[in-house]
Amino acid sequence: MSAQTPQPAPQPAREGARQPVLSVRDLRVRMGTPRGVAEIVNGLDYDVHPGETVAVVGESGSGKSVSVMALMGLLPRTATVTGTAEFEGRDLVGMSDAQLRTVRGNGISMVFQDPMTSLNPVLTVGRQITEGLLAHGDLPKRAATERAAELLGEVGFPDPRGALDRYPHQLSGGMRQRVMIAIALAGRPRLLIADEATTALDVTVQAQILELVARLQAEHGTGVIWITHDLGVVAGIADRVLVMYGGRCVEDGVVDDVFDAPAHPYTRGLLGALPARLGPELDAEEPPELVTIPGTPPLPTDLPPGCVFWPRCPVRSDPRCEREQPPLLEVSRPQVGGRPAGLPHRAATWCSEGRP
Amino acid sequence: MSGYLLRRAGQSAVVLLGVAIAVFALMHLVPGDPVRLALGTRFDQAAYDALRERAGLDEPLPVQFLGWIGSAVTGDLGVSFRSGEPVTMLIVERLPATVSLAAASILVALLIAVPLGTLSALRPRSFVDSAGTVVSQVGISVPEFWMGILLILLFAGVLDWFPPGGYVPLSEDPVGWLRSLVLPALTTGLVSGSVLTRFTRSSVLEALGADHVRTARAKGLPARAVLRWHVLRNALLPLVTVTGVQLAYLLSGVVVVEIVFAWPGLGLLALQAVQDRDYPVLQGAVLLFAFVFLLLNLVVDLLYSRLDPRISA
Ligand SMILES: Nc1ncnc2c1ncn2[C@@H]1O[C@H](COP(=O)(O)OP(=O)(O)OP(=O)(O)O)[C@@H](O)[C@H]1O
Ligand code: SF4
Ligand SMILES: [Mg+2]
Numbered sequence: 001m002s003a004q005t006p007q008p009a010p011q012p013a014r015e016g017a018r019q020p021v022l023s024v025r026d027l028r029v030r031m032g033t034p035r036g037v038a039e040i041v042n043g044l045d046y047d048v049h050p051g052e053t054v055a056v057v058g059e060s061g062s063g064k065s066v067s068v069m070a071l072m073g074l075l076p077r078t079a080t081v082t083g084t085a086e087f088e089g090r091d092l093v094g095m096s097d098a099q100l101r102t103v104r105g106n107g108i109s110m111v112f113q114d115p116m117t118s119l120n121p122v123l124t125v126g127r128q129i130t131e132g133l134l135a136h137g138d139l140p141k142r143a144a145t146e147r148a149a150e151l152l153g154e155v156g157f158p159d160p161r162g163a164l165d166r167y168p169h170q171l172s173g174g175m176r177q178r179v180m181i182a183i184a185l186a187g188r189p190r191l192l193i194a195d196e197a198t199t200a201l202d203v204t205v206q207a208q209i210l211e212l213v214a215r216l217q218a219e220h221g222t223g224v225i226w227i228t229h230d231l232g233v234v235a236g237i238a239d240r241v242l243v244m245y246g247g248r249c250v251e252d253g254v255v256d257d258v259f260d261a262p263a264h265p266y267t268r269g270l271l272g273a274l275p276a277r278l279g280p281e282l283d284a285e286e287p288p289e290l291v292t293i294p295g296t297p298p299l300p301t302d303l304p305p306g307c308v309f310w311p312r313c314p315v316r317s318d319p320r321c322e323r324e325q326p327p328l329l330e331v332s333r334p335q336v337g338g339r340p341a342g343l344p345h346r347a348a349t350w351c352s353e354g355r356p
Numbered sequence: 357m358s359g360y361l362l363r364r365a366g367q368s369a370v371v372l373l374g375v376a377i378a379v380f381a382l383m384h385l386v387p388g389d390p391v392r393l394a395l396g397t398r399f400d401q402a403a404y405d406a407l408r409e410r411a412g413l414d415e416p417l418p419v420q421f422l423g424w425i426g427s428a429v430t431g432d433l434g435v436s437f438r439s440g441e442p443v444t445m446l447i448v449e450r451l452p453a454t455v456s457l458a459a460a461s462i463l464v465a466l467l468i469a470v471p472l473g474t475l476s477a478l479r480p481r482s483f484v485d486s487a488g489t490v491v492s493q494v495g496i497s498v499p500e501f502w503m504g505i506l507l508i509l510l511f512a513g514v515l516d517w518f519p520p521g522g523y524v525p526l527s528e529d530p531v532g533w534l535r536s537l538v539l540p541a542l543t544t545g546l547v548s549g550s551v552l553t554r555f556t557r558s559s560v561l562e563a564l565g566a567d568h569v570r571t572a573r574a575k576g577l578p579a580r581a582v583l584r585w586h587v588l589r590n591a592l593l594p595l596v597t598v599t600g601v602q603l604a605y606l607l608s609g610v611v612v613v614e615i616v617f618a619w620p621g622l623g624l625l626a627l628q629a630v631q632d633r634d635y636p637v638l639q640g641a642v643l644l645f646a647f648v649f650l651l652l653n654l655v656v657d658l659l660y661s662r663l664d665p666r667i668s669a
């Protein structure tokens with residue numbers, strides 16, 4: 001496949017730092033399609049530590065959803081997943097469905113984009129929470145119901161017991177997303193994956209949900225992968241950000257490092273139209289979205305041989321750009337007392353701007 | 357809820373009245389004198405006048421209609437021109453045969469459609485799916501009389517497992533009833549089953565792609581629970597409606613199958629009435645079919661609102 005040199009696993013430099021809850025190495029996903037083999041995810045490397053929020057951004061079709069669905073084993077049968085994804089020391093890739101089932105909704109939970117369709121319209125809220133509890137532990141039904149009410153209280157339902165008998169259509173979008181979060185929290189996950197979990201909600205409700213997740217994360221030390229189009233959200237909640245393009249990570253690092261000094265032309269394009277100051281205090285009327293960069297992203301069935309961004313890149317001057325894939329290299333590393341500390345800021349580009 | 361039910365029942369009554377008017381008008385506006393026909397070769401003026409008077413045919417049409425509908429409400433549908441027997445009795449006599457056949461056919465149809473449609477949807481383009489497609493295509497396109505004759509030839513002729521035709525009342529001989537039911541029920545059941553299989557397949561396929569199924573899987577539910585509670589529970593809802601329509605159709609008598617199997621059902625009764633221009637019987641039968649259809653629709657709506665919490669608002 002690629003001649004890319006394997007990168008040393010990014011290690012937290014802090015002495016005695018906790019082990020990552022999730023450690024993804026060279027994750028690849030291919031799918032057979034009528035138009036040929038689609039290379040949807042092409043070698044992702046990242047870690048998520050307990051209590052940490054990693055944001056994943058990138059244009060539509062860059063493989064964000066597929067890459068996390070691959071972790072959960074939720075892709076269609078036509079998908080082939082390779083690489084490793086160690087969750088608490090166990091490799092999720094290649095786990096049997098029965099083994100994965102013990103992880104899903106238990107160790108790793110997911111919250112999806114559309115709260116209108118993500119819940120089953122014909123089952124009660126209570127039932128949809130308890131069934132997960134009952135599938136994972138052998139607690140009696142009554143205890144599961146108790147716990148479901150407890151969870152609904154935790155996510156902010158004023159009358160948790162009454163809400164158990166509600167059907168999704170009787171709830172607002174924000175309340176439904178709270179139910180989704182309650183379902184996700186039911187198994188006390190160590191990793192929570194939110195795939196555009198607030199995209200469909202209006203700004204006020206979005207802020208409430210973000211706050212809720214941040215609070216629960218702080219309480220339980222959950223690692224979070226937050227997929228979003230909204231760079232304001234990234235700035236507001238994420239510790240680190242991973243920029244995806246064409247199924248690859250083109251840049252990652254601590255949010256401030258990446259936003260203050262983006263090293264990849266694609267990231268610079270994304271950030272280009274944004275106001276200089278990013279933060280939760282940003283004008284709520286107009287949340288910053290990914291700007292449109294001229295051109296369209298490559299089809300996963302037809303990726304360019306060199307840099308994936310080459311066809312659209314405004315600064316493609318290096319002769320290697322067209323032929324050779326740029327490896328993901330360290331741009332800078334935070335220094336503490338003259339020694340490297342924390343996680344590096346990395347980018348995959350041949351251009352040297354922004355490099356030390 | 358009960359307000360909704362009342363409103364629906366009221367609507368149904370209005371529709372039924374409309375059907376009654378249409379049927380009555382049609383019967384009395386088509387050319388041909390039914391009384392003359394009923395008397396056949398034994399025509400004489402005195403008998404003709406007597407029959408006309410007994411049937412109330414010498415009165416103005418609106419009066420005739422009101423009289424007919426008035427007695428119909430009390431269950432009196434008049435008397436047959438042909439046999440002079442009460443229409444209600446003629447219909448009630450035929451009901452057991454028709455209801456038995458309709459119920460057995462729907463059972464056969466669902467027993468085929470739900471498993472086959474579900475399996476096909478779970479494994480699209482697999483062997484089961486292709487086989488299911490072929491079988492249901494054949495089931496939809498082969499005429500019922502042809503299917504019936506084939507079944508008779510094989511199971512009654514060659515194998516001699518079941519009688520080739522005729523109806524045995526349940527009260528007389530339960531085993532004989534069941535045996536007499538098998539071939540006609542298979543014939544109509546295969547046809548209805550083919551339609552329902554296609555329907556089930558597309559419905560399950562659609563449900564499988566629903567977002568909430570992904571949620572259910574992400575919860576770590578066992579595959580069986582996902583299928584049972586998040587795919588089938590939703591996919592089979594619309595099947596209730598389609599099954600209701602099929603049942604209404606079967607209860608209106610399946611003329612062709614009744615002919616092939618000499619099955620004394622409502623279809624044959626209606627057919628005979630058409631041939632004889634036995635208006636009271638035909639009117640009664642059509643009114644009954646409309647009534648059954650509306651009633652089943654009402655039942656389906658009720659059932660639906662019990663099964664789908666979004667409806668009963
Ligand atoms: N089941 C599938 N079969 C074939 N291709 C697929 C399938 N699912 C996704 N893809 C392709 O994989 C690519 C990445 O899809 P993915 O859903 O991961 O994008 P995304 O980054 O999440 O985009 P969005 O922001 O729109 O959610 C797309 O080109 C998509 O067409
Ligand atoms: S490698 Fe070349 S084409 Fe790709 S982003 Fe860098 S400069 Fe642009
Ligand atoms: Mg997505």
